[in-house]
Amino acid sequence: MAGASEIMSTISEAIRTINEAADHTVKVAQSISYKKDTLLVNQFENTIFEYAKVDSQLKEWEKVIEGYSQTLSDYQMRIDNDQQRINPHQDIHETILQDCLDSANKATENNLRAHPFIRQYQDAGFTIEDDMNDDLVTTHVHRSTTCPITKQDFVDPVKNIHCGHTYSHAAIIEIMNLNQKSGKKNRCPVGGCNRFVNENDLEPDSAMQALIDKNQK
Structure with a gap:
């Protein structure tokens, strides 16, 4: 089971990689925008949204892991006070991290359209069609x-x-x-x-x- 510091390092590297991928995606989208290909534009838009989702999730995990030590301390205290039952064959560190990550996985994506990747895509001259609403309005955030x-x-x-x-x-x-x-x-x-x-x-x-x-x- 990897330690918290190792997991944090891995998450940070993943965030950096996602940022680089998003930058390259926007640049490629700009370079072929003259073709006016709706299918390609939609594919790039979907890609940016997927990157934004992954980036948001990674950052949720990062916040969870940052509080891992305190969570572990609280968990151990409950065990000591007989307020928490634990399987003796189960790694306590693995249990805590899994509980934390499960909580992070439930994080909502309500603010996804304010994500920096989306702003970056819009600043490059593209619009985002809001298909989450019945009105299908076009949104744009001034940076x-x-x-x-x-x-x-x-x-x-x-x-x-x-x-x-x-x-x-x-x-x-x-x-x-x-x-x-x-x-x-x-x-x-x-x-x-x-x-x-x-x-x-x-x-x-x-x-x-x-x-x-x-x-x-």
């Missing part, structure tokens, strides 16, 4: 080019693979350096976001850079 840290246009935008938020590269690095000196953890500086960010979690936000370049023309 701001203002850095949440500097309050100015992004410069060398990078994306946090864990929450999808984007920052100017120099600005987020400066914050992380200040946190390191003061012994603080690096939380995402976007208000209301409780995800962490490290330099290894940052990747170039090519969609944002393309949007900035487009606006400057």
